[in-house]
Amino acid sequence: MDSRERVRRAIRRQETDRIPCFDHFWREAREGLVLEAGAHPDADINDLFDLDCRCLGFDQSPRLDVKTLREDDREIVMQDSWGITIRHFRHKQTTGEHIDFLAKTPEIWRTSYRPRFAFKPERINLDRARALYDYWRRQGRYVFFQGLEPFEAAWHCCGPEEHLAAYAEDPEWIADIYRVHTDLWLQAFAYFREKGFRFDGVWCWGDIAYKNATMVSPKAYRELLLPCHKQICDAAHAADCDTLFHSDGHLQALLPHLIEAGWDCLQPIEVKAGMDVRELKAQIGGRMSFMGNIDARLYAANDLEGLERELRAKMSVAAKGSGYIYHSDHSVPPGVKLATYRRVLEIVRNFKVS
């Protein structure tokens, strides 16, 4: 069974030869693992660990010029292609401080920002995408078309505070931003298909929850976001793609609505937000598949016994009858040792699925 078939069957809750593996890595973790493995610094870590999935996306930003505003030995303040003024540490990867946003009012959004989200082929580096896609196809990988879903894209435009406040104060504005980003996503997906790309799945990420609850009420989700998610999922399913939704945080209240929207698989199922794949399996395992939920803190501590316990306890329930793909509960953190990570994959790959 190649990666493509393995992942597809796992998402569709059909029998597989073993649990598929995929992961994301914080930059420092990736660099550390690649260095320790003695591989070339530019080596693809997915190849290094023979992970099953690959992701291909496009530029969803308004494509503004990226500018460095100031920098020193410790940090860089820049304006990115979304026009977000953002502060990063120079030597470690973390979510930066979002200092300012461009489209903070409906007026700015409508007049100068919205028109920049028209779809143009320049949003896709077709030659590079084709080379990667062909390579991954030859490898037999499962290939996702990935991108921000509208909730995530919206706060990149107007900032998280204005975005959420507008749910209460100006929902029409938010609905308009969501429509624009959904259209952009659909057009890019259609363009890739027109050019011969046949994705296996779509991977949309949008953090619509935090540690304790969802950011917005189920009612608000249904009114503003679900119709957009449904359009994306319908387009994906029409193209025989599975659909994966990524959100950190405690998503419990939205689960039935996410299923209704058409999401087939949930990722990363964050442990520290109280999410447990074993409970999800019991609640909705007949309607959704799962990727993740292995506590990233255990990797950072190189806690081999803890990791083994965590993996076996969760896989024995989540992978029963298929429907589970291994992934950490967010990203593999800095400090993880090569032996730790290899041991994780060894446990997963040798795990006997019942």
Add this chain to the structure above:
Amino acid sequence: MSAEEIFEKLKKSVIGGKRKDVAALCTEGKGAGIAGKDLLTKGLLPGMEEVGRRFRCEEFYIPEVLVAARAMHAGLEILRDELEKQPAAQVGKVVIGTVEGDLHDIGKNLVAMMFTGAGFEVVDLGIDVPANRFVEAAKERGAQAVAMSALLTTTMVNMEKVVAELRKAQFKGKIIIGGAPVTKEFADKIGADLYAADASEGAESLRAAMAAA
């Protein structure tokens, strides 16, 4: 409108996140000779208290809390001059920040809003705050509490350093911590006084702890 009616309307307007109404009611109350302290404690604060209650029972979500906090701030702006002359109107002063190495501010900002809504004067140090800045600010501003936030497992360890520095500097107030990876066990382990699972709980538990002190 009687004072009682103004207080009731203020409370409702805060709950409904009606910024303009809150500002207008505060202006009207002031004009009618109602003390700023009363407008705060009998109108604005009960409104935010109710918002916190609804947030805890998932009747309200972040958007409703945000607009309520903004409405409350609109009222506070009108009352600012008068309240500054009456520091007793405030429950206490809290220094807040995201610990060193961590650039996240959304959760911390929400907590700061809820502290303000609970009647605290908030000194916001921002993000990526080193331990010595927490200590200096607590001392210089005469704070009764220090609140720390962290979003990352890699940065929450810096909270321990801040607690140690505060204790070393003989800070007598309460230390409260929170953030995605933070747990009650972690708070106990590093010697923080309080742990809050969310913004509303943070404001409530700090207020209760200060009242009991």
